[in-house]
Amino acid sequence: MLPGLLKTLKQVAASPLSQATTMPKEIYTSPIVLDHETQHIFSKEWICVGRADSLPKIGDYMTVEIANQPLIVTRGKDGKLNAISNICLHRGMVLAQGRGNAKKFTCPYHAWTYQPDGKLVAAAFMDKTECFDKSAMRLPQARCEEYLGWIYVNLDPDAVSVRDQLSELTELLEPYHMENYVSIFEEEHHWNTNWKCLTENFMEGYHLPVAHQATVGAHFNLMDTEFDERGKFDHFTYQYFTKKDSAPVGTAHPANTWLTGKWRSTSIMPTVFPSHMYVLAPDHLWYLALLPDGPDHVRIRYGAAMAPEVLEAWDNPEAMIADTKAFLDDVQEEDRAVVEGIFRGAKAPMTKAGPLSWLERENHEFTNYLARMLCP
Ligand code: FES
Numbered sequence: 093m094l095p096g097l098l099k100t101l102k103q104v105a106a107s108p109l110s111q112a113t114t115m116p117k118e119i120y121t122s123p124i125v126l127d128h129e130t131q132h133i134f135s136k137e138w139i140c141v142g143r144a145d146s147l148p149k150i151g152d153y154m155t156v157e158i159a160n161q162p163l164i165v166t167r168g169k170d171g172k173l174n175a176i177s178n179i180c181l182h183r184g185m186v187l188a189q190g191r192g193n194a195k196k197f198t199c200p201y202h203a204w205t206y207q208p209d210g211k212l213v214a215a216a217f218m219d220k221t222e223c224f225d226k227s228a229m230r231l232p233q234a235r236c237e238e239y240l241g242w243i244y245v246n247l248d249p250d251a252v253s254v255r256d257q258l259s260e261l262t263e264l265l266e267p268y269h270m271e272n273y274v275s276i277f278e279e280e281h282h283w284n285t286n287w288k289c290l291t292e293n294f295m296e297g298y299h300l301p302v303a304h305q306a307t308v309g310a311h312f313n314l315m316d317t318e319f320d321e322r323g324k325f326d327h328f329t330y331q332y333f334t335k336k337d338s339a340p341v342g343t344a345h346p347a348n349t350w351l352t353g354k355w356r357s358t359s360i361m362p363t364v365f366p367s368h369m370y371v372l373a374p375d376h377l378w379y380l381a382l383l384p385d386g387p388d389h390v391r392i393r394y395g396a397a398m399a400p401e402v403l404e405a406w407d408n409p410e411a412m413i414a415d416t417k418a419f420l421d422d423v424q425e426e427d428r429a430v431v432e433g434i435f436r437g438a439k440a441p442m443t444k445a446g447p448l449s450w451l452e453r454e455n456h457e458f459t460n461y462l463a464r465m466l467c468p
């Protein structure tokens with residue numbers, strides 16, 4: 093089944109946008125496709141796992157699982173982030189759960205204990221084991237880089253650095269100084285849909301005036317959507333959009349003197365393939381970082397951050413932060429309804445591929461990315 097499906101995917105990707113359709117529905121529902129994605133995408137690509145300021149102090153850690161590999165991302169004594177395997181070197185128990193601050197990680201099974209850099213420092217009753225050399229044992233590491241305030245992890249030791257991979261995007265992002273934005277919340281959600289349904293949903297603005305008419309859709313001019321005419325990029329796509337004057341947020345604060353003219357009300361919406369999407373406005377950003385959990389569930393890291401000058405302008409920003417979160421939560425619920433809905437559609441026997449609008453150009457670029465990564 094897989095070779096035929098990938099052949100169709102390649103054909104869909106090769107069509108010009110005016111003839112482009114959605115991907116074959118089995119691309120969303122098949123466990124074989126997910127295995128293939130695990131091997132050719134999630135084991136090789138830079139995966140965003142959240143904002144770097146969510147781990148501000150030495151010893152702060154978070155756990156994440158990428159391509160069946162549980163990892164602990166920690167801030168080391170040198171202030172740098174690193175990602176170590178979250179699997180004990182003894183009999184393979186998972187070491188840590190959730191997030192927190194730790195000077196060491198002790199396995200809950202037989203108490204082997206590791207430093208945050210992965211070095212094994214304690215293992216009781218191993219003195220008679222000849223094939224055991226404590227000083228030589230260390231948890232394997234994944235690549236981990238901080239990039240403009242984001243944490244990116246990659247299981248491929250030979251991957252190009254994320255900064256080099258995204259250099260063309262970096263030029264577009266730098267004027268916003270998003271590395272200084274301060275996180276206001278970060279949560280993990282679990283939805284009943286394939287991860288690609290949510291990636292595609294976030295990328296396109298076509299649904300905003302309809303599915304989000306009660307929230308963001310009211311402040312958005314679809315005809316002002318601006319795509320990059322330079323052509324396709326291998327590792328990301330993006331669009332610019334401008335907020336209407338009625339929008340309560342999305343424009344530069346008076347203390348922001350570095351953005352001028354139309355840039356004071358222009359947001360950029362990048363998707364870093366495969367699964368990191370955000371809206372970056374002059375005053376705030378909000379994001380999703382996705383990981384598949386089977387073909388039919390997605391794990392979503394969802395959060396927002398604000399420009400420091402916006403937060404500093406408030407004596408008491410808590411109420412404003414709560415309002416912002418409530419608004420974004422409503423947007424998320426609206427998206428949840430449609431992305432769980434289209435996943436039901438992908439499983440329905442009568443469903444066939446549907447034609448795309450020119451406003452869904454980024455969905456077609458995503459199809460092309462998947463075809464490049466998955467097809468022989
Ligand atoms: S599996 Fe971790 S100490 Fe035994």
Ligand SMILES: [Fe+2]
Nearest residue numbers: 293294304427
């Ligand atoms: Fe949406």
